[in-house]
Amino acid sequence: MYSAVRLLHFSDGHPLSAQFPADMQLPHILQEKTIAYLLRPCTKEELLHRQELFILLWDDRNALLLRELLSDLHSLSITLDLLSAPESEFERLYQHYLLLGQYLGLCEHLTSLSFLGAPFLRLAQTLSTPEQLTFCEAVRSAYDRADTLFAGLRQGILSFSSSATLMKNRDAESLCDTLCRQISSLGISLPARTDLRIRVNRTLSNAITEQYPMEIAEITGLLSVYPPELLSTPLELIDDLKFILDISALILRGRAAGLPVCIPQISDHPLFRAEAAADPSLLAKEDAQIVPNDIRLEPGSPFAFLVGANGGGKTTYLRTIGINFLLFRAGCPIFARSAEIYPFPYAAAHFPTDERFSGVGRLQDEHLRLNSILASAAVPSLLLLNETFSGTDAARGFRYLCDTAEMIKPTGHFGVWVTHFHEVTDLGFPILTAEIDPQDENRRTYRITSGGSGHSSFAADILRKYRLDPESLKKRGVRNVL
């Protein structure tokens, strides 16, 4: 029996905060366990192995093979569940016999997938040791014999004439078959028969066991050599596979929606460079317009302020950076045409939260969270700040912003800070702007451009759209009450 080998390996580093994927809206597009995997760091070697695997999974046929493998693992899991609480001795034996077959099938399946790169090759090697091969041969022999014995037990006749009795199977056409044959010969199509799928109850099980004592004794002997716990090791692969398939499904969904996808290069120096990067969380919205943007956080300009119109795509830009960084860091493909990213050891996001703080106000909460982030941030880190210090008056908020910016500047942290304080243009940081259509200021382009003055948030046109601008409000009367 092979000792468990995981498909995916993790390093000992600090996992990222669970708040980070929540701010990135990841629960809308990925499963909870997948997100947990994204937060765990891995070595550069592992990262490269995973990238190789995901490249192979771009071929749908390979992804299908993994889905089939997962299905086999689920079947094994179900059998083990049933084995843990059997209705009867007959069911226990039967589930145990099934377990042997499923284990053998899984070993063969896993070995056949060695072409899917290092993670599967490692598994195949473990399954091909002489010791493991001898074990499988013995299991096969026991399974085949049990299969032959069970074949004779799978049919029987129950008579309910006076008292219920079980008889061995005999040749007899069922009444339903007779009827179907006659009806069909009248040219009448009958619906296909459906299987019942009823669990064998204890009474029938006991009767079968009693009816076939020799066979049952032999089966018991055969199976007792291979206890269930010996055959359950492959189950540890389930979570790894679910992660891989969930990410593959997201990539497939993104590609179907026209998003660019690439395997990013791993940079040895701190930087975050991506061409035409997109925010996949928007896939959760119906008919969302997803506009890719470039990201350039480089040693000369590692940290930038992002200003511009309400609803112009500033937060989306932050998510574009955050989600793609998480995917990259877990060895997954990212949503960009091309990219080169440094695996920053620490990344954090500071987004507005609901005002449900105990004992502290919004501003104080923002301070506390920001201080915690900055204290944890190894250098260099990736920081994504969204409207931080918007919870106070303009002067004070801007003053806090300046103080924090002064703290960040010498540390060499990378990141973007979204803000409506337009005065940030004078702080000497790179400025990014959410662009407006120059021909029509009501229209957002969702493009993030470098530079720009960013002296308006264009909130008025949004108010006009909903007839809440001053002119519209003047024309709107109060409802007459009769």
Added chain:
Amino acid sequence: MSCSLLYPEGIAPAAPMDRRILYHLSLDRAFSYISSDEKLTRRFFDVLLQPCGRETVLYRQAILRDLQADPQIFARLSSFAKVLRDISGDFHRASREVSMLRAGGAASLFSAQNLLQMQAKHLGDILRLLRSLDADLNSCRLRAEGLLALHRHIQAITDSSAASALLPLCSRLELFESADLKCRYRLDKAGRIVAFEVVELEEEAALQKRPHRIRRKVTLPEGIPLQMTAADAPKFDSMKASALKEITQNLSVACRDLLDRFAHLGDELAFYAVALKYIRALAQKGSACSYPTFGDGAHLEFTDLRDLYLLMTVSGAEHIVPSSLQLNDNRGVLLYGDNGSGKTVFLRSVSTMQLLGQAGLPVPAERAQLSCVAALATQFSESEKGFLEATAAGRFEQEVRELATMVDSLPAGSLVLLNETFQSTAYTEGAEGLSHLLHWFSDHGIRWILVTHLLQLDEYLKDLPVVRLHTSEGYRIS
């Protein structure tokens, strides 16, 4: 597979025409004198409104002639349809119960047994009924292809070995008792019961084949007694119920299939029932009654045609002035005449003749030769409609809208019957507007007959091959 008395094999009903035709031609009023059964008449009108081709017309004419010649045929078919409808009602009630049957203990086993017996009885009844009709039709002289095809269709079932085998099987199942069940279980590779079926062991099967069904205790090989617990009984009952339900479902499918094959007969016979009443009504009024012949092209010819509605309202045909006409080309017919000179009656009688004749019925004329039309449409001058509706419009706009619908929907080869159309506006403007439409109809292979006072049309239509008719004193057409 079914066999229709209205359509030859391979011909499907066409889309129905606008029901207002019946109103415009006063057929609703005329047939209220002929048939007091509104439901029956409604079914008759449904068929009338589905335009059909010459093959279908001749098919129906032949059936109607057979029904006229031997009233027993219609009586036996009607009786068959009625009994079948009763079985169908019972069957569908039982089927609803079958679908609601849930596995769940002794109660459901009892229900499953009852439903099995009921559906077996229904299938047996249907097969017996078909055998009875087969015997009845054997004693009738059938000539019409439609009736012969129906008989062949019935014989294909009743003469089959399957029917011979099913009848005794159904009889046995009608007396089926779940207490003596023997079931075979089958486990799948996953160890679950996938099949639980009622079996008849050889010894029992042999016993069933004995005459007089002598019941005797059958000695079966020894088995292992099941150590039943209190919890087991409902589980096994549920499995037994599901085994019975499977048989019942197959019986239901067979019943439904056979019922579906003949379910249409009732509605189809409704058409012939009213048709026969109509023929009798014409005879009572002393009217001529003839099956029209159908030629190609736009030929229209009839002798002594009478308006059906007027016929039904008078004591005898002699009180109605008949009309005769021969037109080699009726692509466009303009009918002028003084008020009260019979223009509308003439239009109605010709239109009624076309509609009834093309449905396979005889017409109230000494003789008639028609040609089939793809569809019939009427636009009769009416009062303003839909005043309270959001789309309400004036009379003229209402007419325009109706004509626009015709232009959108009528296929080439249709016949449009217009009665004083566009007289709800200035005459010159109405005539000019109408002339464009009539040109459009003619250009697109749609025939038309227009009753009008718009004399200006003559000028507008001089380039079209239009027949101009006039009514004169004494309701004569020239």
